[in-house]
Amino acid sequence: xxxxxxxxxxxxxxxxxxxxxxxxxxxxxxxxxxxxxxxxxxxxxxxxxxxxxxxxxxxxxxxxxxxxxxxxxxxxxxxxxxxxxxxxxxxxxxxxxxxxxxxxxxxxxx
Amino acid sequence: xxxxxxxxxxxxxxxxxxxxxxxxxxxxxxxxxxxxxxxxxxxxxxxxxxxxxxxxxxxxxxxxxxxxxxxxxxxxxxxxxxxxxxxxxxxxxxxxxxxxxxxxxxxxxxxxxxxxxxxxxx
Numbered sequence: 199x200x201x202x203x204x205x206x207x208x209x210x211x212x213x214x215x216x217x218x219x220x221x222x223x224x225x226x227x228x229x230x231x232x233x234x235x236x237x238x239x240x241x242x243x244x245x246x247x248x249x250x251x252x253x254x255x256x257x258x259x260x261x262x263x264x265x266x267x268x269x270x271x272x273x274x275x276x277x278x279x280x281x282x283x284x285x286x287x288x289x290x291x292x293x294x295x296x297x298x299x300x301x302x303x304x305x306x307x308x
Numbered sequence: 309x310x311x312x313x314x315x316x317x318x319x320x321x322x323x324x325x326x327x328x329x330x331x332x333x334x335x336x337x338x339x340x341x342x343x344x345x346x347x348x349x350x351x352x353x354x355x356x357x358x359x360x361x362x363x364x365x366x367x368x369x370x371x372x373x374x375x376x377x378x379x380x381x382x383x384x385x386x387x388x389x390x391x392x393x394x395x396x397x398x399x400x401x402x403x404x405x406x407x408x409x410x411x412x413x414x415x416x417x418x419x420x421x422x423x424x425x426x427x428x429x430x
Contacts, residue, residue: 200352233416235353242403242423243345243353248416286353290413296367297343297355 201226202287202300209307215275218303220287222268226298230290232270234263237284237302246285247272279308310334310419312404317424320394328424330387330404335419341411342380342387346400347423356402357389360411371397394428401425 203221210216220232234247245254247263250270262273274281287300316328330342344356357378358367366378377390387404402424405417 230413235417237353242420243405243417244420245416245418248408248418249414254418284352288353288355288417294370296369297358299345299353299355302352 200301201291201294201298202289204285204287204300204303206301207304207306210274210277210305211307212277212279214277215273216277216305218272218274218285218287218305220270220272220300222270222289222298224268225293226268226289226291227265227270228268229292232263232265232287232289234261234270234272235286235288237286238280239283243286274305277308282306282308312406312419312421314402314404314421314424317402317426319427319429321430322395322428324394325390325392326394326426328389328391328402328404328426330389330421332385332387332406335406336382337380337385337387337406338382339410341407341409341415342378343405343407343417344378344387344389345403345405345417345420346398346426347403348397348400351400354400358407358411359387362410365411391426394426396428399426399428 231249235243236246237243250265251263404421406419407415408418409415
């Protein structure tokens with residue numbers, strides 16, 4: 199059972215928009231920024247969104263992040279086949295004094 | 309090219325030890341926090357340990373406290389994970405990752421290695 203809760207799966211078709219949620223608590227998302235990672239099959243994770251809504255250089259603007267209270271969301275617009283991957287949210291947890299990840303959301307259907 | 313490369317994985321019996329290395333190239337690790345993150349077969353990501361840029365702020369996931377030790381050698385541009393008293397539940401791919409900054413909660417993990425597999429089995 200992960201500290202951060204994500205839906206295990208999400209689906210969409212090319213061109214659509216999909217949103218992935220990440221729910222936590224006051225000690226993690228409520229107090230610290232959320233970061234999002236993309237993991238393509240068989241590959242290492244890649245930073246997608248930093249500090250709730252910042253896109254690192256090279257990440258398409260189709261990807262966007264937001265945070266409100268103890269929840270965060272990753273939105274992907276204009277879905278493309280290469281977006282089929284696992285997506286993870288992560289944040290520092292003040293109570294645990296450690297980093298926590300969501301269980302991951304597998305995006306399929308592309 | 310900025311990258312980190314893990315090594316040291318393998319098959320080990322329960323209760324034995326293993327030391328993983330994470331060699332950085334293309335950047336100096338001195339100002340950066342560094343992490344170990346693992347992924348059990350078919351499972352999600354689990355953070356394991358972090359060492360801040362100063363080498364003094366060190367944090368561990370609860371299940372590895374007292375068994376794993378993260379260290380850094382800035383002169384060798386390398387981070388280590390000493391794993392003792394290994395258990396079957398420690399079986400995973402272990403990724404090394406760089407923090408975007410010194411290691412505080414604002415710092416996402418921006419550079420990841422390809423990982424090294426650790427299998428704990430008798």
